[in-house]
Amino acid sequence: MSIFIISSDAREIEESIAEKVTEAMGYKLLDRGILAEVAAKYQIEPDKLNEALKTTPSLFNKLSSRQWRHHLACLEAEVLETLMADNIVCQGLAAHLYVTGVSHAMKVRVLSGNRKGIQGVAEKKGISLQKAEKWRASELLHRKKWSLAAYNYDETDLTRYDLVINLDQIDPVEAVKTITGAAEYRKFQVMTYSLKCLSDLALAAKVNGVLLQSMADVKVQARDGSVVVLTKASNRQKRKKIETIKALAGGVEGVTYVEVHVKKNILGEMD
Amino acid sequence: MSIITISRGSSSMGKAVAEQVAQKLNYQLISREVLLDASNRFNVPEIKLEKAIHDAPGILERYRHGKQSYVAYIRSALVERVIGDNVVYHGLAGHLLLKGIPHVLKVRINADLERRVAIVRERDKIPAQDARTRILEDDKQRRKWTQSLYGQDPWDTSLYDLTVCIDKLSIENAVDYICQAANTEGFKSSEKNIQKAKDMSVACRVKASLVEEFPNNSVKCEYGNVLIYMKGKDQMTGKLTKKLNHIRESISGIHHLETHVGIEPPPDAV
Numbered sequence: 001m002s003i004f005i006i007s008s009d010a011r012e013i014e015e016s017i018a019e020k021v022t023e024a025m026g027y028k029l030l031d032r033g034i035l036a037e038v039a040a041k042y043q044i045e046p047d048k049l050n051e052a053l054k055t056t057p058s059l060f061n062k063l064s065s066r067q068w069r070h071h072l073a074c075l076e077a078e079v080l081e082t083l084m085a086d087n088i089v090c091q092g093l094a095a096h097l098y099v100t101g102v103s104h105a106m107k108v109r110v111l112s113g114n115r116k117g118i119q120g121v122a123e124k125k126g127i128s129l130q131k132a133e134k135w136r137a138s139e140l141l142h143r144k145k146w147s148l149a150a151y152n153y154d155e156t157d158l159t160r161y162d163l164v165i166n167l168d169q170i171d172p173v174e175a176v177k178t179i180t181g182a183a184e185y186r187k188f189q190v191m192t193y194s195l196k197c198l199s200d201l202a203l204a205a206k207v208n209g210v211l212l213q214s215m216a217d218v219k220v221q222a223r224d225g226s227v228v229v230l231t232k233a234s235n236r237q238k239r240k241k242i243e244t245i246k247a248l249a250g251g252v253e254g255v256t257y258v259e260v261h262v263k264k265n266i267l268g269e270m271d
Numbered sequence: 272m273s274i275i276t277i278s279r280g281s282s283s284m285g286k287a288v289a290e291q292v293a294q295k296l297n298y299q300l301i302s303r304e305v306l307l308d309a310s311n312r313f314n315v316p317e318i319k320l321e322k323a324i325h326d327a328p329g330i331l332e333r334y335r336h337g338k339q340s341y342v343a344y345i346r347s348a349l350v351e352r353v354i355g356d357n358v359v360y361h362g363l364a365g366h367l368l369l370k371g372i373p374h375v376l377k378v379r380i381n382a383d384l385e386r387r388v389a390i391v392r393e394r395d396k397i398p399a400q401d402a403r404t405r406i407l408e409d410d411k412q413r414r415k416w417t418q419s420l421y422g423q424d425p426w427d428t429s430l431y432d433l434t435v436c437i438d439k440l441s442i443e444n445a446v447d448y449i450c451q452a453a454n455t456e457g458f459k460s461s462e463k464n465i466q467k468a469k470d471m472s473v474a475c476r477v478k479a480s481l482v483e484e485f486p487n488n489s490v491k492c493e494y495g496n497v498l499i500y501m502k503g504k505d506q507m508t509g510k511l512t513k514k515l516n517h518i519r520e521s522i523s524g525i526h527h528l529e530t531h532v533g534i535e536p537p538p539d540a541v
Contacts, residue, residue: 044275103439158427159381163448164434169373169457178448187439 002188003105004089004179007096007155009140010112010120013167017110018091025183028092030082035075036151042074042209049075053094056149070212072150077209080202086190096160097151099201104192106182109161110175113168196224201229207249214248217240225256232263273458274324274353274375274468275449281409282390283382284437289361293444296453301352302362309341313479320345326500327527340537342368343482346541347475354468354505356460366430367421371471371539374464380445383438432458460471466494473524474541480518485511489536495526500536 004021008014015031022029023187034049038088039046048063052071057063063071072094079093083105096107112120122132140156147155158164163182165175211218211229219230227249233241242260249258279285286302293300308326309316323341346368353360353369360369366377384406389404417423423430433452435445454456460468474492477499481488489500497517519528 029398058344106439109434111429158379158434159436160381161434162381162436162439164431168427169432170452170455171457174452174455178451181447181451182440182444185440185444187441187444 002183002190003083003086003094003099003102004092004183005099005105005107006089006110006179007108007161008110008112009136009143009156010117011092012120013110013112013172014091017172017179018174019087020172022089022178024176024180025087025089027087027089030079030088032079032092034082034203038075038078041078042071044071048082054146056146066212066216067215070209073205073209073212075088077202077205080198080205081267084195084198084202094147094150097147097153097155098205099198102198104188104190105194105198106163106179106188107161108179109158109164111164111166111168113166115168129207200224203252205250207252207255210248210252211245214244218245220249222255225254226259227252227255227257228259228261230261230263235264238262261266273453273460274356274369274372275359275378275453276369277359277361277378277380277449278366278431279361279380280362280382280387281406282387282394283380284390284442285361285380287442288380288435288437288445288449289359291442292449292453293359295446295450296357296359298357298359299355300361301362305345305352305360305362306348308352309344310480312348313344315341315344322467339486340479340482343475343479343541347472347479350468350472350475354472356465364417367417367423371541372464373466374402374458374460374468375448376433376458377431378449378452379434381434381436381438383436386438467522470494470541473522476522477518477525477528478541480522481514484514489540491537491540492525495524497525497528498540499528499530500534500540501530501532 004027006014006018006021008017018029018031035049036046038044039049048067049071052063052068052075055063057065057068075093075214076098079090079095080099082088083090083095083099096109099105099107103138111117118132118136121136122129125135127135135197144154144156145165147153151229153160163179164176167175200222203225204220207222207229208218208220211220215231217232223227229245229249231241242262245260246258249255275298277289278293290300292298306317306320308321309315320341323338323345349360349365349368352358353372369375384403387406388399388402391397391406392399395402414424433448435448437445442487470492473495474490474497477492477497478490481490481499485501487502491498491500515528515530519525
């Protein structure tokens with residue numbers, strides 16, 4: 001009765017380990033297959049949603065910063081909603097970065113290992129080991145930057161995970177056995193409180209998605225249906241912004257109360 | 272049949288985990304004994320060795336190579352201890368000092384900062400802020416130490432085979448994970464792995480003999496054949512020849528000893 005969130009420094013490993021854990025546990029697999037569903041539900045172009053998971057906004061990018069955040073918030077809301085069902089293995093959706101404080105979710109990082117990882121890249125791309133090492137280092141740096149930009153968390157920081165397994169010397173089959181062994185641990189059992197934490201996260205992501213459709217600079221927290229929104233506005237815009245946020249957030253299913261905290265936007269005053 | 276090193280930040284319950292792993296697998300548990308061995312063998316006060324392995328070298332020390340010598344002594348004593356297999360080591364820097372021995376399971380135990388603060392506060396009866404400062408300073412020293420001597424970050428996941436966060440998992444869960452991993456094929460001691468550990472032990476002993484007078488040399492050993500990689504300025508002087516002759520006579524397990532000048536040492540040289 002738990003959630004496994006698998007992440008890795010190599011996509012193939014992430015997919016393969018998640019599949020094996022799903023098979024061994026008889027759980028449901030939640031992966032990038034959900035993207036089409038999210039795109040249809042929130043009327044986002046599937047390509048753009050896919051791109052939001054890979055790139056950060058820049059001048060040369062198709063996505064603006066607000067759009068990028070909106071797409072990620074929609075995906076986050078849907079993933080968190082699905083995770084409420086329990087007995088799920090999740091991979092490829094960056095859930096390790098936004099599922100926080102949920103005790104029945106076990107976050108596992110599987111490392112391809114320096115030796116094996118570089119060899120794998122060299123074989124797959126048909127390049128020398130030296131080039132593969134450079135490519136892998138730049139890919140890891142890119143993922144680190146993405147995770148910091150998207151969720152302000154460094155995904156290479158090992159303290160973020162419950163378990164990190166390096167496949168340099170540990171066989172993937174053994175790694176799967178180690179991961180699945182945790183399902184029976186008492187601390188990973190679903191509790192009313194951990195379920196409530198998950199539902200609060202889902203509600204906050206849903207509200208965030210709705211607000212990001214029309215405004216940037218919002219941070220949302222939710223607790224038992226009460227939502228706190230942090231934003232920035234000039235003195236002139238303050239009242240109108242609070243009203244808009246209350247109207248938009250109040251319209252989200254499950255929201256019972258909305259509180260808005262506005263920080264003064266000095267640049268906005270100069271308009 | 273393997274060697275397990277358990278690394279952790281201060282007050283992260285790594286000691287408790289190590290004790291239980293050793294008990295469950297019926298392995299020998301070592302930590303401070305390594306410093307005592309090194310202190311006795313190389314005639315260096317234990318306090319100096321402890322400081323060398325704990326604190327990062329200062330600016331002057333980087334030029335004097337004192338810390339480098341002490342670390343070489345500790346490494347030699349540690350390799351000597353683990354060579355017999357079935358050992359759990361939970362002292363500082365085990366994952367780096369035993370680098371090159373293939374069947375070493377390198378484990379990292381992590382704990383949430385707040386939990387560590389609570390442990391130190393209760394143990395030392397000090398305010399939370401002081402406990403936090405002490406832990407952060409300790410972590411900073413570890414980082415600097417590893418960076419200055421090995422050019423790596425101790426928090427880098429790729430240095431470990433298994434990293435367990437003790438917050439959500441209990442000590443018993445961590446012990447289960449480690450024992451399970453230790454019994455996998457990759458960490459079993461084969462004849463080849465044992466030979467590598469023996470070679471490493473010879474190389475470490477040679478390095479420890481040389482390091483005080485010739486700190487920039489690197490040593491590698493293959494089946495008892497010792498290769499010493501020297502920097503240009505340390506070319507064969509009378510002093511070095513005398514030293515090498517002494518090494519040949521005093522260190523057992525050396526079949527052949529040769530020196531290379533100006534050649535880049537292999538990455539697994541000590």
